[in-house]
Amino acid sequence: xxxxxxxxxxxxxxxxxxxxxxxxxxxxxxxxxxxxxxxxxxxxxxxxxxxxxxxxxxxxxxxxxxxxxxxxxxxxxxxxxxxxxxxxxxxxxxxxxxxxxxxxxxxxxxxxxxxxxxxxxxxxxxxxxxxxxxxxxxxxxxxxxxxxxxxxxxxxxxxxxxxxxxxxxxxxxxxxxxxxxxxxxxxxxxxxxxxxxxxxxxxxxxxxxxxxxxxxxxxxxxxxxxxxxxxxxxxxxxxxxxxxxxxxxxxxxxxxxxxxxxxxxxxxxxxxxxxxxxxxxxxxxxxxxxxxxxxxxx
Amino acid sequence: xxxxxxxxxxxxxxxxxxxxxxxxxxxxxxxxxxxxxxxxxxxxxxxxxxxxxxxxxxxxxxxxxxxxxxxxxxxxxxxxxxxxxxxxxxxxxxxxxxxxxxxxxxxxxxxxxxxxxxxxxxxxxxxxxxxxxxxxxxxxxxxxxxxxxxxxxxxxxxxxxxxxxxxxxxxxxxxxxxxxxxxxxxxxxxxxxxxxxxxxxxxxxxxxxxxxxxxxxxxxxxxxxxxxxxxxxxxxxxxxxxxxxxxxxxxxxxxxxxxxxxxxxxxxxxxxxxxxxxxxxxxx
Numbered sequence: 001x002x003x004x005x006x007x008x009x010x011x012x013x014x015x016x017x018x019x020x021x022x023x024x025x026x027x028x029x030x031x032x033x034x035x036x037x038x039x040x041x042x043x044x045x046x047x048x049x050x051x052x053x054x055x056x057x058x059x060x061x062x063x064x065x066x067x068x069x070x071x072x073x074x075x076x077x078x079x080x081x082x083x084x085x086x087x088x089x090x091x092x093x094x095x096x097x098x099x100x101x102x103x104x105x106x107x108x109x110x111x112x113x114x115x116x117x118x119x120x121x122x123x124x125x126x127x128x129x130x131x132x133x134x135x136x137x138x139x140x141x142x143x144x145x146x147x148x149x150x151x152x153x154x155x156x157x158x159x160x161x162x163x164x165x166x167x168x169x170x171x172x173x174x175x176x177x178x179x180x181x182x183x184x185x186x187x188x189x190x191x192x193x194x195x196x197x198x199x200x201x202x203x204x205x206x207x208x209x210x211x212x213x214x215x216x217x218x219x220x221x222x223x224x225x226x227x228x229x230x231x232x233x234x235x236x237x238x239x240x241x242x243x244x245x246x247x248x249x250x251x252x253x254x255x256x257x258x259x260x261x262x263x264x265x266x267x268x269x270x271x272x273x274x275x276x277x278x279x280x281x282x283x284x285x286x287x288x289x290x291x292x293x294x295x296x297x298x
Numbered sequence: 299x300x301x302x303x304x305x306x307x308x309x310x311x312x313x314x315x316x317x318x319x320x321x322x323x324x325x326x327x328x329x330x331x332x333x334x335x336x337x338x339x340x341x342x343x344x345x346x347x348x349x350x351x352x353x354x355x356x357x358x359x360x361x362x363x364x365x366x367x368x369x370x371x372x373x374x375x376x377x378x379x380x381x382x383x384x385x386x387x388x389x390x391x392x393x394x395x396x397x398x399x400x401x402x403x404x405x406x407x408x409x410x411x412x413x414x415x416x417x418x419x420x421x422x423x424x425x426x427x428x429x430x431x432x433x434x435x436x437x438x439x440x441x442x443x444x445x446x447x448x449x450x451x452x453x454x455x456x457x458x459x460x461x462x463x464x465x466x467x468x469x470x471x472x473x474x475x476x477x478x479x480x481x482x483x484x485x486x487x488x489x490x491x492x493x494x495x496x497x498x499x500x501x502x503x504x505x506x507x508x509x510x511x512x513x514x515x516x517x518x519x520x521x522x523x524x525x526x527x528x529x530x531x532x533x534x535x536x537x538x539x540x541x542x543x544x545x546x547x548x549x550x551x552x553x554x555x556x557x558x559x560x561x562x563x564x565x566x567x568x569x570x571x572x573x574x575x576x577x578x579x580x581x582x
Contacts, residue, residue, distance in 0.1 A: 007479075008407070014485030015406035019414075022399035025455035026421070029433060034424055036432035101323050106316045115568060116327040119334065122564040124514045126532035127553035130539050131337045134546050140349045142336060174330070179575070186576035235425050238516045242536050256427050256517075264521055269431050276428045287423050 041273035050267055063274035073275070075250055076258040079165065080282075083254065084233040087169040091233075092225055094173055095180030096218075102181070103188045114185070118178035125175065129242040132171045133158065136243075158244050161251035168239045168252055176232075180225045187221035188214070223294045227287055234283050255279045334557070341365070341550035348546040364551035374555055376527060377534040382559075384446055384519075384530060385512040388453045389505055395455050397501060400463025401493050405475060406485070415464070421457045427517070434521060448522040449530070453512055459504050462574075466500040467493065503574025506567050513560050531556040 041063055048055040067073045101107065102114050120128070135143050136157035144154045157167040195213045204212060236254040240246050246253035246261070253261075255275060263272025336355070340348040341364055343357040368374040402408075403415050433452065434443070442448035470493065478488045494501070516532045523529045529537070535552050542548055564571065 011406055011485060012408040015402045015408040015411075017486075018398040018402035018406065018489070021395045022455040022460060025395065025451070026418070026457065029436075029452045030421065030424075030426075030429050033429035033432035033436065036436075037428045040432055040435075098326060101319065101326065104319055106319055107323060108320070113323050113327055114572075115565075117330050118568075118572070119561070119564070120330055122510055122560055123334070123557045124532055124535075124553075124560060126514075126516050126536050127556040128333060128337075130535065130549055130553055131333050133539075134340070134348065134550075135333060135336065137349075140351055140353055142332075142353045142355075145351075145353050174333070178330070182572060182575050231423065231425070235427060237427075238536075241516075242539060256425075259427060260517070260521075263431050264434075269435070273431050276425075276431060279425055280428050283425055284423055 037273045037276055040270055041277050043270045045268075045270040045273075047267040050269070059270070063271050064278075066271070067274055067278065072250060072253070073258065076253050076255045076275075077278075077282075079251065079253055080234060080236060080255045080279075082165055083169060083172070083236050084230055086166075087172050088226070088230050088233045090169065091173045091176050091229055092180060092222070094177040095225065096184050098177060098181040099184035099188060103185050114182075117181055120175050121178035123175070125238045126242055128175060129171060129239050132167075132174075133243045136167055159248055161249045164244055164248060164252045168236075168243065171239055171243075172233070172236075176229070180229060183221060183225050184218070187218050191217040219294075219297060223290065227290050230286055230290070231283055234279065234286070255282075337550050337553050337557070340547055341554045343547050345545070345547055348550070349544075364548045365555075367548060368552050368555065372538065372552070374531075374534070374552065377529055377531045378555065378559075380446070380528060381513055381530040381532075384449050385509050387446070388450050388512045389509045391450075392454050392456060392459060392508055393501060393505055396459035396504065397463050397494070397497065398489065399455070400460045401467045401489060401497075403460065404464045404467035405470065405472070405493075418457055419461065422461075430518065430521060437522065443522055444525045444528055445522075446528065449515075449519050452518065453508075453515075456508070459508065462504055462507075463497065463500060466497055466577075470496055499570060500574055500577075502567065502570035506563060506571040507574075509563060510560050 042058060042060055043049075043056050044059045044062070045056050098117050102110055102117065107113070135141050138144060138154050138156040138159065141157075143157070144152075148154065155163055157163050191214065195217065196209055199209045199213050235256055237256040237260065240252040240254055240257050241260070244252045246257050256279065259272045259275040259279070262268045262275060339354075339356050342360040342362070343354065344359055344361055345363075347354055347357065403411060429452075437443050437448050442451070474492060474496075475488055478492050483491070513530075514532065515530075516536070519530045519533050520536070523533055526534070526537075535549075535556050538552060539549055
């Protein structure tokens with residue numbers, strides 16, 4: 001005879017079976033490695049340790065101290081912030097612009113335009129990074145040709161340390177604005193029409209309506225889009241890996257690219273783990289900052 | 299999309315003159331599509347034609363030579379197969395794991411449920427790169443480096459996927475589930491025969507999302523797969539791009555082959571995908 005379980009117990013047991021596979025996978029292959037990453041960052045794990053684990057020594061915060069004195073690390077931090085702080089807001093602005101265009105009442109073929117704008121987002125980053133590398137070609141690239149028609153002298157986009165990061169930002173904006181655009185469209189469509197009517201009755205013009213109705217109503221959308229975009233942009237990797245290998249003159253070496261090179265090319269895993277942790281702290285701090293700003297506003 | 303409630307006054311919300319509006323819309327679409335158009339166009343050009351001044355927009359004598367070369371000499375077929383196996387396996391299995399967990403977090407009561415869920419959500423702020431170094435060492439011990447499983451396993455459960463399913467499942471009326479319970483259905487039976495059919499739209503969204511992200515994923519496969527015969531398309535393509543910098547037309551053909559499958563998946567299934575993303579964001 002089986003012991004009868006109460007309905008509640010039965011349901012709790014079933015729930016456990018439902019969540020255990022996911023929790024085990026996430027715990028074992030994400031949570032545990034994240035914790036282990038911190039432990040790794042206080043060791044001198046390197047090529048010798050990879051060959052024989054007994055070569056690992058505890059070094060305290062030495063890796064972090066070494067990073068603080070490493071100019072390559074600071075330039076990676078600066079490049080990452082450059083990309084995120086310029087590219088992030090630019091992407092959000094372009095997304096909002098595209099959403100307003102596609103969502104405009106007078107617009108025809110909305111579905112078609114929405115699809116066209118969204119297509120770059122679903123493409124493979126590595127593939128389109130290679131395509132853009134040729135578009136940016138100083139002599140044969142279509143971009144310089146088009147600019148030449150406007151009287152602009154050829155720019156060595158990816159070969160000039162001043163222009164390489166803006167060029168990468170250009171690709172990132174093109175690739176990513178479609179996703180945020182969808183979210184903005186959803187946000188725009190949830191603004192009650194009465195608000196606009198009330199504003200019109202009060203004599204508000206289009207610009208005033210946009211500033212007093214549209215933007216405030218979109219605030220939660222801005223927050224969501226901002227957080228997601230910035231978290232993603234701080235993790236810049238594939239674009240410089242494919243287009244510039246971090247050059248010229250390290251001008252596009254991001255934190256993740258630096259971590260990858262340290263960890264998986266030179267096998268200085270302790271050092272790389274410290275870099276990864278710095279990235280973690282940056283993303284966490286930035287997200288908390290955005291959360292604070294959002295709370296104060298709401 | 300547009301709700302037809304009451305007839306609106308002639309002066310609408312945004313008063314951009316319709317002509318200017320459509321000029322802007324078309325210009326935007328040209329910018330969004332030009333790189334992809336040029337990729338396809340250059341992939342059919344004779345060798346060297348993409349590197350001429352002034353640039354050509356369309357091939358003068360279209361050729362399939364580059365496609366032939368990537369599938370024969372560069373064995374691109376192998377990479378397509380690797381990508382397909384990994385992406386389909388991840389999509390199929392993760393759909394069950396994430397939907398089961400998402401449903402349990404939404405509808406089944408157990409101790410510590412909401413705390414656990416909030417804890418899980420915190421994980422969304424942790425960049426995956428932090429886990430990569432120890433995960434590499436772990437997989438090296440488990441002999442999973444240079445195997446499909448090394449790429450597949452970390453993607454089988456996703457916090458975002460669980461979140462998406464939970465948000466959608468919250469709307470299922472409890473009465474529906476209780477009715478099935480009174481009929482004597484087991485919890486698993488309820489999940490399979492009541493819940494899954496109801497959440498098909500969000501399952502479709504998640505399936506497309508998972509397939510696209512897995513297909514396009516680059517960094518982790520790059521770390522795990524060093525053996526050429528196991529490489530996914532993005533990894534192999536990045537490799538080839540380093541060796542064939544001058545062969546623009548060849549690389550464009552490789553890019554087309556990489557992008558085309560995801561583009562087709564998206565174009566055919568975009569209805570489910572786009573609606574799911576928009577719905578998820580509003581509720582989230």
